[in-house]
Amino acid sequence: MGITLENVSYIYQNGTPFASTALSDVSLTIKDGSYTALIGHTGSGKSTILQLLNGLLVPTDGEVRVFDTLITPTSVNKEIRQIRKQVGLVFQFAENQIFEETVLKDVAFGPQNFGVSREEAETIAREKLALVGIDESLFERSPFELSGGQMRRVAIAGILAMEPRILVLDEPTAGLDPIGRKELMNLFKKLHLDGITIVLVTHLMDDVAEYADQVYVMEKGRLVKSGEPSFVFQDINFMEKIQLGVPKITRFAQKLIKRGATFKQLPITIEEFKEFING
Ligand code: ADP
Ligand code: MG
Secondary structure, eight states, rough: OOOEEEEEEETTTTSSSEEEEEEEEEEEEEEEEEEEEEEESSTTTTTHHHHHHHHTTSSEEEEEEEEEEOOOOOOOOHHHHHHHHHEEEEETTTTGGOOOOSSSHHHHHHHHHHTOOHHHHHHHHHHHHHHHOOOOOGGTTTTGGSSSHHHHHHHHHHHHHHHHSEEEEESSTTTOOOHHHHHHHHHHHHHHTTEEEEEOOSSSSSHHHHHHHHHEEEEEEEEEEEEEEHHHTTTTHHHTTOOOOOOOOHHHHHHHHHOOOOBOOOOSSSHHHHHHHHH
């Protein structure tokens, strides 16, 4: 099932003098249960794809299938609304979307908006706030009194409160310190192990290598490479040409190869490095 894009193109402000093509003929699949990374230089179309995955945008051409729902250029909002609950989209700098007067109310807003009673929504909100590591003492505080990292986690709890089957994350760790980054990446890993499908946009190739099982590489609105991370990162020259690079350990191995070391294939994690050296 999952989500499929078939020959999708997207043009912003189509039919006006300001029309700008963001995606050209993209076909890809987000498999149920996968941890899919979407990478590409700024402006390559990543955020546009994410908004197609949950029906915020409808394709200009081609079709998007989200579980049983088919989205075509003529689809209307009414047909799409229910997939927004199943595909939770965490925007870049998600904390900017916070608006309620307390942390608890902000997280409870989504489920209430989809018809869950206030008490029930607050029960879900408490559970999700605990999951993202927000202490109970903060539940009745204004979200705007929290640190940036805490606000980001509140925003993520708000999406999790919808109990989505797929969690779509647009650069979720941008601007956080290394500890905050690691905590969030651990949270997504845990959610994935609990059965949630993850779609991650990131510019951190080490995270792609460590967490993802499928990668799509975008360049200028086109899908230019895809496969498992260990496959995608074999082509160092290509990944550097499109200004993405490869994991640190992969680069390091390449330097060693130039000095005479041998690897059975280029490693993308430290575990693989140990396994592949002298292979
Ligand atoms: P990425 O997330 O990879 O940086 P985007 O999907 O945001 O890329 O953008 C892809 C292209 O579409 C870029 O050329 C960008 O300038 C353009 N674009 C994005 N959003 C809009 C918009 N709201 N109106 C017009 N053009 C847009
Ligand atoms: Mg973007």
